[in-house]
Amino acid sequence: MSHCADGDPPVPADAGSDTGSDARPDIERVSRRDFEEVWHEQDPSVIPDLYHADYRGHGFPLLGTVSRTGYRRVSGLFLRAFPDIRFDIHRLDSATGRVETDWTFEATHSGWVGPLPPSGARISVDGWGRHRYEGDRVAETWLDLDWADLAGQLGRGYLAAAREKVGTLV
Template sequence: MKSFSKLSVGVLILLHTVNLAAQQHENSRMYNPQNPEKMPITQIQKNKETIYKLYIDCLNTGNLDILDQIISEDYTTDYKGKKVQGPSGYAETVKGVLQGFPDIKFTIEGMIAENDMISVQWTFEGTHNGSFFGYPASGKKVINRAVAVFRLEDGKIVQNRVYPDRLGILQQIGVIPDLQAPVSERPNTKHN
């Protein structure tokens, strides 16, 4: 009887090991934008591909003409106190950043996907060479970090919220003093 229970435990451990190996193999087949043809694409992976396309193919190039491939006609969000809809509404929400930082480059630091939701942590770098929400060009290099949360349906974005470090941008372009900088380096401050 003892050898039967040892055998049962051994079989359970073996089955658990095989199951873990299968899970690791499936995880290794997750979407990789550098080599997408090697993997089967699930809906979550298609949604991730849509997000990569938004940042890499659209925002990094300024090619807003492809928004209809990424943003649903059903897209809605509140922007500056009004509701915007569809690809043209989304374009309205990003034009100010693209005009203010014409050399903008987004880097996706990470993504978490669950069902129809994707959270993205990104960094952008750019030079403030254009008007940005009414602030004239400063010529200063800026680095900004944010988290964005997207909801997708049928592979297109229908909602999003972006949580950027706007204070950091305004400090970097000299609109708001950086209180951690020495007084002599703060814009618009007087010292004796």
């Protein structure tokens, strides 16, 4: 999987450090807080503490680029749809001056998303993300996951639920 995003600018040699010292552990800590507090503890209210006021997030389906407020809304929708969501972080690395992560999220689609009822599907989707920092807050994110795979897994959940209700005709 390529970890380059279209429009992703080159990383300056001193990225991630505004004092000249190695700030990697601090930015890694902030990125981990996103997974732990926003997702696992289901607390999107911490987003302003972690994300810059001018934050831009790339790679969100249907929305394109989102603001900090947009990220808070998207996370709220996901948490309602997948209240048991868990991220397994395979790699979290700040050697480039940005925090890059590879992860798998697993969840059960047990909540409504707009007009879509829960499918009951147990899903598992691999993805990656990159956080660019300004100071101690995330200023920009690039996100990539297989949205088509996610939709397919949800569809299979709906199909299984329909088969359970009407038998093997579906």
